[in-house]
Amino acid sequence: MTTHDAIVLGAGGAGLMAAAIAGQGGARVLVIDHAPKPGKKILISGGGRCNFTNTGCEPANFLSENPHFAKSALNRYTQWDFLALIEAHGIAWHEKTLGQLFCDGSARAVVAMLLEECAKGGVEIRLETAIGEIGHGDGLFRVAGAVAPALVIATGGPSIPKMGATGVAYDIARRFGLAVVPPRPALVPLTLSETERLELSGVAVPAVAEAGGARFAEAALFTHRGLSGPAVLQVSSYWRPGEAVVLELLADAGRLLREARARMPRAGLKAALAEHLPNRLAEALAARIGIARELGNTPDAELDRAAGMLGALTFHPTGTEGYAKAEVTAGGIATDALSSKTMEARAVSGLYAIGEAVDVTGWLGGYNFQWAWSSGWAAGVALAERAAR
Structure with missing residues (x-):
């Protein structure tokens, strides 16, 4: 068996960052992963x-x-610290909307x-390298033939299983008596029933999405199964079934x-x-609202009803598209234990x-x-x- 300071x-x-910082600080570190290449999600x-x-x-x-849990780490190692690291390695970058920073070239950098x-x-x-059974005794952790007094769980969550993602982190946590907040797909498209679904697959529109007390103003996308787009992905992390x-x-x-009624009284809704909206969406909404008469003959009460629907178009999702389409996993190892x-x-x-x-999940956007x-x-x-020490 080989001996390290940390596995x-x-x-x-997260795992590569922890290993790099620990190694440069003098610790002998071993990183183990079942995948053939590192950083697959990156x-x-x-x-x-x-x-x-x-x-x-x-x-x-x-x-x-x-x-409050994330405050300490986020305040001690900030976005500006990581950006400084990016620049020190000569990686060109650019800012997109809402403060999102991307590489000019490939994520491989x-x-x-x-x-x-x-x-x-x-x-x-x-x-x-498979993790296999984890041994623990005499203050040492034993994994895949390696021994160390410290073990770091950095195996992520089960989102994007086609990349090999699993819930093994939760199994390890429970093995050591740590509580797990029930995981769920986050930043994920939502599904709708056939009766609520609008046949507008591919149509995107600026919108404010609201669910679970959260509001996000970005694009909403209608899909063949329901709703997606940045605004919907954001609120999906707050949404709960029902x-x-x-x-x-x-x-x-x-x-x-x-x-519009004053300018074109003979026009329809x-x-x-x-x-103001894509033509296909305008047609679908007009049909849903159900005002058949010309605008000039439409009373204020009906216009107010239409305005209410346009300002608060309500859907009741049947669920999400699951971990296969989720960008991240919400929930996870309980922070009270850490x-x-x-x-x-x-x-x-x-x-x-x-x-x-x-159990720390960020918004969409880096x-x-x-x-x-x-x-x-x-x-x-x-x-x-x-x-x-």
């Missing part, structure tokens, strides 16, 4: 360009049973950067309809809506959990990667300090 399970963003993110962080990142952009940082710290990485999702398509619909400073389990010395495996970097950094610093 990191998972060669994703490689497919952002259309292959990796939305690696967000300029507006702050703790309020994250969901958790304990909304981010993986290469993390591997280079690991190499600086002498980190050993074993790929295509709740409604509301889309505000026209914020000042009452005024717009009255103005579809024509008025088509001035130190917010070091990410170490309070009741199990030497056991750490970071990244998506933990926030989840920042949590990976920040939580990985926090654990890496703690591992280096542990090894130095």
